[in-house]
Amino acid sequence: MTAAAVSSATARTGALSHLRVLDLSRVLAGPWCTQNLADMGADVIKIEKPGEGDDTRHWGPPFFPDQDGRPTTQACYFAACNRNKRSVTVDMATPEGQAIIRELAMQSDVLVENFKTGGLQRYGLDYASLAALNPRLIYCSVTGFGHTGPYAPRAGYDLLVQAMSGLMSITGRADSEPGGGPLRVGVAVIDLFTGMYATTAILGAVEARHHTGRGQHIDMALLDVAMAVLANQGTGFLNTGSIPGRQGNTHPSVVPYQDFPTADGNMLLAIGNDGQFARFCEAAGVAWHQDARFTTNAGRVIHRVEIVAMMSELTLSRSTADWIALLEARAVPCGPINNIRQAFEDPHVQARGLRITQQRYPDGPLPQGECINQVVTTASPLRLSDTPATLRYAPPAMGQHTEEVLRERLQLDAAQLQALRGRGVL
DSSP, rough: TTTTTTTTTTTOOOOOOOEEEEEOOOHHHHHHHHHHHTTTOOOOOOOEEEETTOGGGGGGEEEEEEEEHHHEEEEEEGGGOOOOOEEEETTTTTTHHHHHHHHHHTTTTTEEEEETTTTTTGTOOOSSHHHOOOTTTTTEEEESSSSSTTTTTOOOHHHHHHHHHTGGGSSSSTSSOOOOOOOOOOOOOOHHHHHHHHHHHHHHHHHHHHHOOOOOOOEEEEHHHHHHHTTTHHHHHHHHHHOOOTTTTTOOOEEEEEEEETTEEEEEEEOOSSHHHHHHHHHOOOOOGTTTTTTHHHHHHHHHHHHHHHHHHHHHTTTTHHHHHHHHHTTOEEOOOOOOHHHOHHHHHHHHHOOOEEEESSOOOOOOOOOOEEEEEOOOOOOOSSSSSOOOOOOOOOTTTHHHHHHHHHHOHHHHHHHHTTTTOO
């Protein structure tokens, strides 16, 4: 771990240390957003249903091993997006639970939720109800299809939206190739993008509040985000009417920009301009850059089949490591195609401190019934020189901070907490 990557702190520090965030979201998109805010110092309180918790606590395998290395029933998925938060169990289906959440919302700057459109209105926890109590509240709703339009009532999931948006139609190999057909991206990329866009929108609303004194509602939809991140593919269609298709690891507009076979596996070449192509040819001992068909990228796109076939035969002559050593010395972008273990073992990844280890209970033994202490996650990529990301809490056990938070925020005493537990509110 490097100092530039993250700093450890027991007190809140960071760019957003002045913000209080109430997290009513579950699964990935909302929690990814609130983890970003938490990493930058915001005090994030995650509300979970007693006895069940966030859905992803059960989405395994893989499951966390206990201290003896045996798998538990607690899934690793949850840890990916819930670092630096405090977990509080509250049953919002009860009037007392709703009252607790309302009181926490009155003390919060930001609330993030991902219930179906209108789902929190029956509890009195919708934007209109809470904004009446706290006009400065920034309320971010994450749904599949937004709060307007014919699909607004529908539940939305990343895979469904990848399919509906057209993303799967441009992901995977062409139908004419072995293994051809639409594919989802290997992680829930629309959830993750939505979490990042939600983070940006919240920070924009915070800035606006400095001038207006008022919070606002943010309507964040997975389908909106999916359409936006079609990027050049979407813009190309909108301006030409040409529907892009799948073409595996190749690029529609740049050649050669894909994987190539080597003597012992595969490598990735990302040659983005004519100068890089010329340097590749000179390093490899060929004169293809002097051939009028291949001198320019536009020509190489037209003659893609010929140049790729020639290069594929050539790249088989050396190992992946030999090609990388040869080409990196000449500033030709290339690299191995790693599995995840190899990626985390990469010396640059290690130098950047991208693996971080935390303990849920750093100050004492595990509470009765708990079997997991150490949690390993990937560091935040947000690198701020003066206010770096901070590590305060490991991804928490369910309800780990219930008593701490309710004592601190609502001044509830032990007897009141015990009574609420007895009634199933906590």
